[in-house]
Amino acid sequence: MPTEGRRHIRWFRNTAPYINAHRGKTFVLMLGGEAARDANFPNIIHDIALLNSLGIRLVILVGARPQIAQRLQAAGLTQHIHNGVRITDADSIVHVKDAVGAIRIQVEAMLSMGLPNSPMQGSRIQVASGNNIAAQPIGVVDGVDHQLTGRIRRVDRKAISAQLDAGAIVLLSPLGYSPTGEVFNLSLDDIAVHTAAAIEADKLILFGEADGITGENGELLRQCSVGEAQGMALANEEQAGLLATASRACLSGVSRCQIISYKDDCALLEELFTHDGSGTLIASDSYEQSRVASIDDIGGILELIEPLEQSGVLLKRSRELLEAEIRQFRILERDGRIIACAALYPFDEDNCGELACIVTDPEYRGGERGLRLLNELEREARRQGLDAVFVLTTQTAHWFIEQGFEESTRKALPGQRNALYNLQRNSKVLFKKLTV
Structure with missing residues (x-):
């Protein structure tokens, strides 16, 4: 088989843990109207069909803001925006329903494809839409009547x-329905948050123009907590x-939200x-997640430390x-994979402890993960009442010195540990006093 073909096979093998992890889970995907008119939109729909075939439960929300604006402009209607919210009057709602309906039909048609020699070949996908969102009018805010712009009253879980x-x-579409038979124009973001929370979705995936969220220097932020997200000024x-x-959804009970690009053909997969x-x-x-290791982690730890043992x-x-x-081990786990480990061996009689086996997966070096585990084990040593920690190292002495360790001699080691000292390795001994 050609090299390229084998590369695909290996990639497919590597996806098996994720396929198993995602099967039966519920994902909510939010795509704005900008995504719906992008050239990559059909590829996203094809990938959604693939996720469905893998047993993932999917709720799709597609917006229509630019499409609505285009129709209103063509009709010669003035758009009224108050605090970022569109005021929807009786004339505007006609064009809102027109734009939203056109996109809904487009998506349903794309998910109904089954042509040979296409990514949708052999698919038989059922698409369900309807009056799942009950709404009520926003009403008068700051003296402004929002008319047929509404807010969510209930999600039919x-x-x-x-x-x-x-x-x-x-x-789902950015429309809501009232018991009086009215149709309200709703915020797509609000529907995403309320729906994901109501059905207890495992993920909310948000599509934007960029790859994700960028930091102050333009670098892509791979992850952040809700607290960090709320403190960002973008x-x-x-x-x-x-x-x-994403922050609102997490605070509403959705454990994970992901922001990806609708322009990138491969972003979703x-x-x-x-x-x-x-x-x-x-x-x-x-x-x-950092946690104390268990017997089930042995295979992952051995895989992590084996290359360093061989060298x-x-x-x-x-x-x-x-x-x-x-x-004695503490591990750092990322999506079920052990990416770093470290161990603390206390010598209670000497009021000190040995830090050992501080290892980070080569793919994840540079993120100060070893330092994170080092700090956590130092805190654990203090909790156990130890006055100092030490390490024996042959190649990483400078790193430990940068973390406050000082070079010492074999004689400073606890008697029990000194007796096991390997003269052939000739490891350097470094100590660090622990402050309260």
Whole structure:
């Protein structure tokens, strides 16, 4: 088989954990009207069809803001905006329904494709849409009557869940309906947050023009917590809006929100089926979890430390020894994968502890993950009442010195540890006093 073909096979193998993890989960996808008119929109729909075939429960929200603006302009109607909210009068709502209906039909048609030699070949997708969003008028705000611009009153969780249980893709539009038979123009962001929270979605995926959220220096932020997101001041209005929507969703109970690009052909699949994704993750909890290791982590730790054992940087640890010492280890886990580890061995009689096996996966070096684990184990040592920690190292002495360690001698080691000192390795001994 050609090299390129084997590369695809290996990639497909690597997606297996993600396929298994995502199957049966519920994702809400929000695409604005800008995404719907982008040349890459058909590719996104094809990828959505693929996700459906993999057993992922999908709710799609597609906006129509630029399409509405275009129709209003063509009709010679003036757009009235108050605090960023469109005022929808009786004349405007006709064009709102026209734009929203046209996009809904377009998406339904694209998801109905099944032509040979196309990404949709063989697909049989049921699309469900309807009056799943109950709405009421915003009313008069700051003396301005918003007329047929509304706010969400209720999301029909049972109806959406039933449609998802039947294997359908649920398609929602930025419209809501009232018991009096009125149609209201709603905020797409509000529908995304309320729907994801109501159906207890596992993910809310937001599509923007850029790859994700960029930092002060223009770098892509791979992840941030809700607290960090709320503290960001972004000059880009679209990014600020997406970040605010993601934060609201997380605070409403959605554990993870992801912001990706609607212009990137591979963004959706890359975000869901690779380790680092393509955009920015906003999580209600830390994306990279630090915790005490358990017996189930032994395989992952061995895989992490084996290359350094083979190169002589670390002493080789057998599986049996690791099993006996597993509670001394702390790991950093990213999406179920162990990407860093470190261990603390206390010597209570000498009031000190040894820090050992501080290892970070080569793919994740440069993010101060080793320092994070070092700091956590130092805090644990203080909690145990230890006065100092020490390390034995052959190649990373400078790094430890930068973290406040000072070079010492074998004689400073606890007697028990000194007796096990490997003269052949001739490791440097470094100590650090712990302050309260």
